Structures are given as C-alpha cells and as structure tokens.
Amino acid sequence: MTRHAGFAGVDQDRFERPRGFCVPKGLDTAVDTLPGVGPTVAKRLRALGIATVGDVLLHAPRRYERAADEVSISQLWGQDEVAIAGVVRDVRSRRIGGRRTIVTARIEDSSGSISASWFNQPWLVERLKPGMHIRLRGKLGRHGFDVKTYDVGEARATADFAPVYPASEQVPSWRLRELARAALDRYVHGVHDPLPATLPLPIRRDALAAIHFPADEAEAELARRRLALDELVTLQLAVARSRDDDAVAVPLPPSGELITRYRAALPFTLTEHQERAIEQIDADLSRAVPMQRLLQGDVGSGKTVVALYALLRAVETGRQGALMAPTETLAEQHFLTIESLCAEVGVRCVLLTGSAGSKRVREAIAVGEAQIAVGTHALIQREVEFADLAVAVVDEQHRFGVEQRKALVEGRTPHVLHMTATPIPRTLALTIYGDLAVSEIAKPPAERKPIVTAWVGAERSSEAYERLCRHLDAGRQAYVVCPLIEQSETRLARAAEAEAERLRNAELRGHRVGLLHGRLKPDERREVMRQFKEGELDVLVATTVIEVGVDVPNATIMIVQEADRFGLAQLHQLRGRVGRGSEQSYCLLVSRPKVELTDGAQARLRALVDSNDGFALAEADLELRGEGQLLGTRQSGWSDLRFTRLREDRDLLEQARDLARELRDVDGPWQDEVDRLQGAPEA
Ligand code: ADP
Ligand code: MG
Numbered sequence: 001m002t003r004h005a006g007f008a009g010v011d012q013d014r015f016e017r018p019r020g021f022c023v024p025k026g027l028d029t030a031v032d033t034l035p036g037v038g039p040t041v042a043k044r045l046r047a048l049g050i051a052t053v054g055d056v057l058l059h060a061p062r063r064y065e066r067a068a069d070e071v072s073i074s075q076l077w078g079q080d081e082v083a084i085a086g087v088v089r090d091v092r093s094r095r096i097g098g099r100r101t102i103v104t105a106r107i108e109d110s111s112g113s114i115s116a117s118w119f120n121q122p123w124l125v126e127r128l129k130p131g132m133h134i135r136l137r138g139k140l141g142r143h144g145f146d147v148k149t150y151d152v153g154e155a156r157a158t159a160d161f162a163p164v165y166p167a168s169e170q171v172p173s174w175r176l177r178e179l180a181r182a183a184l185d186r187y188v189h190g191v192h193d194p195l196p197a198t199l200p201l202p203i204r205r206d207a208l209a210a211i212h213f214p215a216d217e218a219e220a221e222l223a224r225r226r227l228a229l230d231e232l233v234t235l236q237l238a239v240a241r242s243r244d245d246d247a248v249a250v251p252l253p254p255s256g257e258l259i260t261r262y263r264a265a266l267p268f269t270l271t272e273h274q275e276r277a278i279e280q281i282d283a284d285l286s287r288a289v290p291m292q293r294l295l296q297g298d299v300g301s302g303k304t305v306v307a308l309y310a311l312l313r314a315v316e317t318g319r320q321g322a323l324m325a326p327t328e329t330l331a332e333q334h335f336l337t338i339e340s341l342c343a344e345v346g347v348r349c350v351l352l353t354g355s356a357g358s359k360r361v362r363e364a365i366a367v368g369e370a371q372i373a374v375g376t377h378a379l380i381q382r383e384v385e386f387a388d389l390a391v392a393v394v395d396e397q398h399r400f401g402v403e404q405r406k407a408l409v410e411g412r413t414p415h416v417l418h419m420t421a422t423p424i425p426r427t428l429a430l431t432i433y434g435d436l437a438v439s440e441i442a443k444p445p446a447e448r449k450p451i452v453t454a455w456v457g458a459e460r461s462s463e464a465y466e467r468l469c470r471h472l473d474a475g476r477q478a479y480v481v482c483p484l485i486e487q488s489e490t491r492l493a494r495a496a497e498a499e500a501e502r503l504r505n506a507e508l509r510g511h512r513v514g515l516l517h518g519r520l521k522p523d524e525r526r527e528v529m530r531q532f533k534e535g536e537l538d539v540l541v542a543t544t545v546i547e548v549g550v551d552v553p554n555a556t557i558m559i560v561q562e563a564d565r566f567g568l569a570q571l572h573q574l575r576g577r578v579g580r581g582s583e584q585s586y587c588l589l590v591s592r593p594k595v596e597l598t599d600g601a602q603a604r605l606r607a608l609v610d611s612n613d614g615f616a617l618a619e620a621d622l623e624l625r626g627e628g629q630l631l632g633t634r635q636s637g638w639s640d641l642r643f644t645r646l647r648e649d650r651d652l653l654e655q656a657r658d659l660a661r662e663l664r665d666v667d668g669p670w671q672d673e674v675d676r677l678q679g680a681p682e683a
Contacts, residue, residue, distance in 0.1 A: 077140070089107070393418075516543070
C-alpha cells in the first residue's frame with residue numbers, strides 16, 4: 001500500500017506557507033513565539049504542559065464537536081447551536097470594561113447579514129479581513145451571533161469537528177485551537193517524516209494538521225492513529241536503547257542446597273503460578289545474557305517469595321542479591337519480610353536507605369559480607385560498590401526513572417527481575433516494558449478467600465466501625481485509612497494524628513490504636529509496624545503509606561474513610577493489605593458525607609465492590625482515566641501516551657515494535673525524541 005500522498009481532505013493551502021527565506025524552525029521553539037502569547041499566557045500554557053510549539057501540536061484533543069446544522073442568516077432563530085457561512089464585512093474591536101474586549105464583524109450571506117461577536121480575542125481584528133469567507137459556529141445572542149468556533153476559507157466541515165482539548169479556565173479550548181492553527185501555519189512544513197513511506201497512514205505533517213482540523217471523524221481517527229504510532233515507536237526505541245545487547249551476565253548453575261532449605265523453611269507450598277515463575281527465572285539465570293524479566297502479580301499474590309528465591313539463587317553461588325524499592329517504607333517492609341526468612345536459612349541481609357544503613361553497611365556490601373541488600377535508590381548511588389552483584393530485583397519498576405534503572409546495571413550486569421504490584425493491563429505492560437519477558441502470578445494462594453468489599457454511605461459509618469470492632473473482639477486486627485487530603489505529607493500526618501486520637505476516644509475506645517504516617521521517623525515507623533505485626537496493637541490508623549508492602553495476615557478488616565477521594569488503583573492496593581490469611585476479610589469503603597459523588601467516583605467504588613481482580617480493575621481504570629494517566633502524572637516519563645488507545649491500537653503496537661527494530665541504529669530525528677523521553681524528570 002502506498003502512503004496517502006495528498007491525504008484526503010487536508011488542504012495544504014489552508015495553512016500559510018512560511019514566508020520569504022524563513023527556514024522552518026524546530027518544533028522545540030518556545031510557545032511565546034506564537035502570536036498573542038506573552039509571559040502570562042505562556043505561564044498558563046505551562047500549567048497545561050505546553051511549553052513549545054511542538055507541545056501545542058501534540059496537545060491531543062479529547063474529542064471533537066458534533067456537526068451543527070448550517071442555516072442561512074435569515075433563518076437564524078432560537079437557541080440551538082448552528083453554523084452560518086458568509087463573507088466578512090467590516091471588523092471592529094472595543095473594550096467592554098476592564099481588560100475585556102469584544103471583536104465584532106458583519107457577516108453576510110445571500111439571505112442577509114448579522115453582526116457576529118468574539119469575546120476576548122483582540123488579535124482577531126488583524127486576522128479577520130473584509131471580503132474573507134468564513135464559517136461560524138455558535139448561537140444567537142443578545143446582540144447578534146455569539147461565535148464559539150470559526151473557520152476561515154470555504155472548507156466547510158472543520159468547525160463541525162472542532163477539537164475539544166484538555167483546557168483550563170484561563171486557556172479555553174478555542175484558544176488552544178487558535179494556537180494550533182498558528183503553530184501549523186508557521187511550523188508544520190518543517191516537520192519531517194522519519195517513518196518509511198509504505199505505511200497505510202497519513203504522513204506525519206498531515207496527521208498533525210488533521211488532528212486539529214479534520215474534515216470529518218474518519219480523518220481525525222487516521223491522524224490519531226498515525227500520531228499514536230509515532231509515540232509508540234518512540235517508546236519502543238527508548239526501551240530498546242536502554243538495553244545493552246552486548247551485556248554479559250554470570251550464568252548461574254542449577255539450584256542447590258540453600259534453595260532446598262529455603263523451600264523447606266516456607267510455611268506453605270508454592271502455588272502453580274509461583275512455581276512457573278520460578279521455572280522461568282531459573283531458565284533465565286542459566287544463561288549468560290542478563291535476565292530482563294517482569295514479574296507481574298496482583299497484591300498479595302505472593303511475588304515476594306519468588307523475588308527472594310531469585311536473590312537466594314545469587315547467594316547460593318557466593319554472589320550477592322539486591323532488592324530495590326521505590327520508597328523507604330516499602331524497602332523497610334521488604335526488609336522485614338526478607339530478613340526473617342533469610343535468618344531461617346542463615347543468609348545475611350542488610351537494609352540501606354537514605355536514613356537507614358551506614359558506612360558500615362556499605363562496607364558490608366562492598367566486601368560481600370552482606371549477601372542480600374535491600375534498599376531504596378540509595379543502593380544505586382555511586383558510593384555503593386557491590387562485591388559481586390548477580391541478581392537485582394527492582395520492585396514497582398515503573399516508579400523508577402529510566403536513568404536510575406540504568407545506573408543499577410551500569411558497569412555491572414546482574415540478572416534483573418522487575419516486579420510490579422500494580423497490575424498493568426498486558427497491552428500496556430508490553431508497551432512500557434518492550435520485549436521484557438513477562439511472568440505472571442495471576443492467581444493468589446488457593447486457601448485465600450476473596451475480600452468482601454462494601455460501599456458504605458457516610459451516614460452508616462458507625463455500623464462500619466461496629467463491624468470492625470466485632471473483628472477486634474474476635475482477636476483479629478484492622479486498618480483504618482485516613483482521608484486523602486492535601487498533597488502535603490505534613491498536613492496528612494497531622495490529620496491522621498487527630499483522627500487516631502478521635503477514634504481512640506470514640507468508635508475504637510478500649511482498643512489499642514497505633515498510627516502510621518509518612519512523617520514518622522524511620523525507627524518510629526519500624527516500631528509501629530513491629531507492634532502491629534506482633535499483635536501489640538489492634539488497629540492501625542494510617543495514611544496511604546500502608547498502600548504497599550505491609551503484610552499482616554491477622555488483619556481482616558479495613559475501613560477506608562472518604563474512599564471516593566482515592567483513585568481506583570490506590571484503593572485496590574490498600575484493600576490488598578487485608579485478605580492475606582485464610583480468614584474471610586472485609587474492606588469497607590466509606591464515602592464522604594454530604595457530597596454529591598462524581599460519576600467517576602461512583603464508577604470507581606462500584607468497580608471495587610464488583611471485582612477483586614487487579615487486572616480487570618486496571619482495565620477499568622484505563623477506561624475511566626485514559627491511558628495517559630494510568631501510571632501517575634508524569635511520574636515515570638512513560639505517561640506520555642497522548643494519542644494511543646491501547647485497547648484499540650494493538651496492531652499499532654506490533655507495527656511500532658517492528659519499526660523500532662528497523663530504526664534502532666539509524667540516527668535521525670527520532671533520536672531527539674528518544675532523548676527527551678529518556679531524560680524525563682522524576683516526579
Ligand atoms: P505480593 O508481594 O505479591 O503482594 P506477598 O509475596 O507479600 O504478595 O504474599 C502475600 C502473603 O501471602 C504473604 O503473607 C505470604 O507469606 C503469603 N503467601 C505467599 N505465597 C503463598 C502460598 N503459596 N501459599 C500461602 N500463602 C502464601
Ligand atoms: Mg509484597
């Protein structure tokens with residue numbers, strides 16, 4: 001198939017060509033080079049993530065306006081949104097109090113004429129020229145026709161498919177559309193197409209034009225798919241590049257006596273899925289190519305024992321293992337679990353985080369006395385030398401920047417097991433992790449009963465606490481998760497303290513209530529966790545710091561206060577703190593009093609009540625939020641999927657992988673994009 005040369009419907013002459021000798025500049029030109037963009041507007045645009053001309057062009061529309069009936073001017077009547085088309089007559093501008101301006105133009109068609117008004121777009125005085133053909137969309141207002149969107153020229157369809165952008169109050173959608181037009185006028189001719197001409201998709205330049213000014217929905221969709229392909233190729237190239245094909249690892253011999261003892265020390269038999277993951281890991285470890293495997297599994301599915309297995313395989317041959325977690329709390333949790341298991345098999349394990357672990361610990365790592373090191377990214381800082389690191393486990397991989405992941409591996413080539421407790425839809429996992437091999441623990445240990453989840457209105461929250469107390473009376477333990485208030489840890493901590501105090505004197509009177517939040521010092525935090533683990537506390541009142549890692553099988557009930565404030569994935573993670581033993585466990589989601597829940601909040605709560613399956617929920621989350629945000633805003637640099645719809649674009653994903661393989665060693669315009677992606681800042 002050949003490329004659509006004159007991509008249907010995109011009339012190149014609709015966009016001014018660059019004038020004179022002006023060489024088209026790159027898309028990384030600052031956005032304030034566009035007309036009407038001063039420092040204030042530039043700042044407002046930055047809040048929308050737009051800093052350059054390229055950002056304007058890649059600001060993906062959320063949807064498109066439906067078609068409006070076109071009527072002749074004499075037929076204008078009523079309040080419906082309609083379109084009119086005609087010729088511009090005289091144009092004027094005036095101020096209407098303060099800094100507000102209004103531009104009016106007489107529009108004339110064969111049936112009559114009307115005064116059309118634009119608010120707060122003073123630059124239109126320059127743009128609207130008498131004699132110009134124009135098509136307007138809007139409705140009758142008090143003084144004439146109030147314009148919502150407009151198109152210059154005879155091309156009649158565009159206003160009907162005007163993009164609706166993620167916008168802000170200060171930078172509305174129409175303004176973004178104006179900017180897109182200006183950006184296209186000035187820069188689109190400089191856009192190269194790095195992809196082969198054989199694709200059955202529009203060329204990049206046409207796609208950029210058509211995504212903002214499509215003739216119809218079909219054209220917009222083709223443009224979207226082309227831009228989606230671009231971002232997927234970029235992503236795949238970045239993934240391919242961050243891997244070192246020439247890296248050599250130490251092949252490990254088959255497992256031996258230490259592993260036998262480890263298996264014997266486990267208080268349970270491994271599930272079929274755990275065994276399969278272990279088999280796959282064994283196969284990887286036996287090769288001289290470093291393992292690059294993703295271990296995916298829902299909360300509580302039993303990944304940690306598998307991860308420790310991989311680490312012990314290193315220890316068994318006299319080498320070291322390292323486990324890296326994204327937060328101190330999580331590292332400490334892993335350490336607690338791993339240390340006690342290690343103790344049983346006589347393996348020395350250390351903790352190294354920003355606040356825990358001293359020079360002595362570093363030395364222990366350097367001389368190989370520490371056989372397993374658990375830590376945060378403190379582990380990958382240059383001062384930390386491993387005597388002989390053979391296996392690294394990276395937990396919650398997507399929270400690490402690419403650079404950090406590289407640093408761990410730099411100069412050393414351990415086998416790496418990436419582990420994620422946040423289930424990611426398989427398609428997305430493939431996108432993000434490229435061709436990492438995937439092991440999946442899809443089923444939790446058998447004797448576990450599914451958690452019963454209920455959504456409780458605030459007016460019935462006392463019943464929720466009565467239920468919780470019944471669990472306590474039966475010797476079980478419980479969590480109460482505090483509302484997610486502001487972003488600030490300090491305020492969160494203060495609110496949690498107050499709430500714990502309140503509960504001690506009210507609903508939870510007579511029970512031993514502990515408090516866990518992010519402002520506790522590490523040893524305080526460890527002490528609280530120890531007390532809870534050993535049953536010295538009945539209830540743990542906590543902020544979301546318990547989201548991952550906390551593992552107390554005797555805790556069988558959780559109340560999440562103001563649950564409607566939380567994200568779906570987060571609630572699922574929180575819920576995973578219960579249901580870890582063989583008892584029936586409960587999660588009670590209490591929604592806020594006296595607020596009308598948004599549709600999104602209701603959908604999230606309903607999804608949680610309906611399903612315990614993290615993968616299904618991840619798909620639902622994807623549906624509710626869109627893939628761009630799935631991994632958390634800009635947290636990872638991987639969140640840049642603006643055009644891709646993974647469920648619909650599976651074919652593009654395959655295509656992108658093939659293309660990335662072809663393009664990988666070619667230096668070209670893609671490299672900049674890959675650089676940018678790889679340099680994406682950490683949250
Ligand atoms: P994940 O890290 O996947 O969230 P964990 O590895 O922390 O899950 O395991 C959750 C709980 O299940 C732990 O208490 C662990 O001891 C227990 N567990 C793990 N594997 C099994 C198994 N095969 N049978 C019974 N319990 C298990
Ligand atoms: Mg775990």
